[in-house]
Amino acid sequence: MATENSIPANAGTADKMGSRFVEAGLLTQDQVARVVELQNSAGIRFGEAAVRLGLLTEQNVQAVLSDQFNYATALVPTESLDDSLDIALAPFGLEAEAIRQIRAELSIRLSDQEKISLAIVSTAEGEGKSYLAASLALAFSQMGTADKMGSRFVEAGLLTQDQVARVVELQNSAGIRFGEAAVRLGLLTEQNVQAVLSDQFNYATALVPTESLDDSLDIALAPFGLEAEAIRQIRAELSIRLSDQEKISLAIVSTAEGEGKSYLAASLALAFSQMGKRTLLIDADMRSPKQHELFGLENKTGLSTMLAGRTTISAGGLAEGFPHLHILNAGPKPPNPLEILLQPALSNLMRQLADDFDVFIVDTPAAQTSSDAQTISQQVGMCLLVARQHHSRLDDLRQTQAQMKTAGAQIIGTVYNEFSEQDAFDQLEGKGKTLWRRLRKWLSGPLQK
Numbered sequence: 001m002a003t004e005n006s007i008p009a010n011a012g013t014a015d016k017m018g019s020r021f022v023e024a025g026l027l028t029q030d031q032v033a034r035v036v037e038l039q040n041s042a043g044i045r046f047g048e049a050a051v052r053l054g055l056l057t058e059q060n061v062q063a064v065l066s067d068q069f070n071y072a073t074a075l076v077p078t079e080s081l082d083d084s085l086d087i088a089l090a091p092f093g094l095e096a097e098a099i100r101q102i103r104a105e106l107s108i109r110l111s112d113q114e115k116i117s118l119a120i121v122s123t124a125e126g127e128g129k130s131y132l133a134a135s136l137a138l139a140f141s142q143m144g145t146a147d148k149m150g151s152r153f154v155e156a157g158l159l160t161q162d163q164v165a166r167v168v169e170l171q172n173s174a175g176i177r178f179g180e181a182a183v184r185l186g187l188l189t190e191q192n193v194q195a196v197l198s199d200q201f202n203y204a205t206a207l208v209p210t211e212s213l214d215d216s217l218d219i220a221l222a223p224f225g226l227e228a229e230a231i232r233q234i235r236a237e238l239s240i241r242l243s244d245q246e247k248i249s250l251a252i253v254s255t256a257e258g259e260g261k262s263y264l265a266a267s268l269a270l271a272f273s274q275m276g277k278r279t280l281l282i283d284a285d286m287r288s289p290k291q292h293e294l295f296g297l298e299n300k301t302g303l304s305t306m307l308a309g310r311t312t313i314s315a316g317g318l319a320e321g322f323p324h325l326h327i328l329n330a331g332p333k334p335p336n337p338l339e340i341l342l343q344p345a346l347s348n349l350m351r352q353l354a355d356d357f358d359v360f361i362v363d364t365p366a367a368q369t370s371s372d373a374q375t376i377s378q379q380v381g382m383c384l385l386v387a388r389q390h391h392s393r394l395d396d397l398r399q400t401q402a403q404m405k406t407a408g409a410q411i412i413g414t415v416y417n418e419f420s421e422q423d424a425f426d427q428l429e430g431k432g433k434t435l436w437r438r439l440r441k442w443l444s445g446p447l448q449k
Contacts, residue, residue, distance in 0.1 A: 017046040017244060020064050021056065031055050045244035062090075087135045097240055101233045102132075103139040105226070114149065116140070149178045152196050153188070163187050194223065212296030212320050219267045219274075220322070234264075234415060235271040241412060242382075248272070249350065249360040250412065251284075251380040253373050253404065255396040257366045259388040260417035262290040265363040272359045273325035279359040280315055282328045284346065284376050286337040287365045289330035295319055302331025306349060307340040313352050326357070337365075338372055347379035367400040377409035385414040 018032035027035070027050070039049040047061035081088055086095040110116050120136070122129040150164035159167070159182070171181040179193035213220055218227040242248050252268070254261040262285070269281035283291035284303060292299040297317065305311040316328035334340055350360055362380050364373040377383040383404055387397055397414075404411055 024064055026060050087138045099135045099139050156196055158192050214294040219270045231267045231271050249380050251362040251364050251377040251383040253364050253383045254386040255400045256368050259386050261386045262363050264386055265361050266294045269361040273322050277358040278324050280326045280357045282362045283330040284362050285365045286330045292329045295327050299329045302329035304331035304334045307345050315353055341375050343379050374403050374407045377404050378407040382410045382412055384412050388417040
């Protein structure tokens with residue numbers, strides 16, 4: 001799985017990039033083959049290769065990507081817009097993604113409002129308020145018409161119009177959110193509210209009660225809070241950056257224990273599964289495995305027994321309440337983790353399971369404790385580094401970066417795990433529950449000066 005060419009074709013939910021252009025009537029199968037040939041030989045993205053060959057325009061590529069990522073408004077050529085408005089003219093760049101992140105956080109924070117009314121204010125001229133106002137207006141328009149909150153519960157068969165009126169009356173008098181008012185009146189449960197919000201914000205899996213999940217996994221248990229939103233922001237940027245990949249295969253790497261890599265791996269796997277992506281979370285940390293604890297699973301068999309040939313290759317088990325997520329536990333601790341992980345053991349296993357999944361997220365041992373993370377990242381092909389505030393040493397992070405590069409793994413970026421000093425930690429120390437932030441600037445070389 002170390003190179004794009006070795007990633008098998010996706011036979012499931014996420015169609016091949018070429019197939020999307022064929023379905024749109026923009027390319028033939030023969031033209032797709034020409035594009036893929038140039039893509040592989042030049043090491044560039046599918047869309048860029050098609051543009052170079054003169055088979056597509058940049059506008060064609062953007063329009064198909066709009067459909068792929070469910071942006072409500074299709075792109076149309078226009079000369080009237082100022083070229084600074086990337087949210088309209090370059091909607092899959094990092095600047096546009098930053099605007100969508102602001103839109104998403106505003107949507108979550110103001111989800112109890114019937115309408116969003118917002119003034120954009122700055123202290124002086126030249127600080128970007130007009131640009132932000134225009135960009136946010138475009139971003140909200142790309143979501144389509146926003147239904148009133150009460151209407152969503154009526155459409156779901158959970159409230160009548162009379163009940164909505166009662167809820168709104170309490171909402172206004174008590175100054176609380178619509179969902180909270182409905183729960184106070186005994187008309188809805190918290191689960192009802194979360195389920196309708198899931199539909200409103202296009203989360204593929206409905207929430208179901210489960211006691212097996214660790215309470216740190218806010219993306220599953222509190223999916224409309226700021227911590228969950230930060231995870232979705234990371235997921236969104238990964239989706240955009242890796243949009244030319246047939247599948248997403250990503251190792252999560254940290255320098256030392258307690259920096260939050262297992263938490264991030266589990267959260268990203270849950271987040272991708274909520275999009276309807278068939279996701280496999282592999283716990284390749286055979287020295288200090290944690291995924292079975294986070295998901296409340298047994299660990300009698302798993303990756304170690306499969307790679308040792310004691311059990312047949314399988315995708316582990318389904319995560320309770322998340323029909324698109326499978327968990328492959330680490331299994332019993334072997335005496336020789338590095339030896340059974342050596343190439344091509346892990347990549348062969350992933351290749352055998354590739355037709356069944358769109359996303360592979362792989363948890364790894366701390367890079368300082370062994371060479372396991374290096375050989376795992378080499379076989380997965382791409383890695384995401386995790387650092388923790390007041391814990392990760394810059395020199396150690398530089399060394400880990402160098403190790404991953406030496407192994408031939410592509411470093412996608414670095415995530416900064418920041419949390420309160422008052423956090424209580426158990427055996428899953430470092431999961432950083434209170435605050436989860438990503439670096440606002442993603443770095444192709446995470447430690448460049």
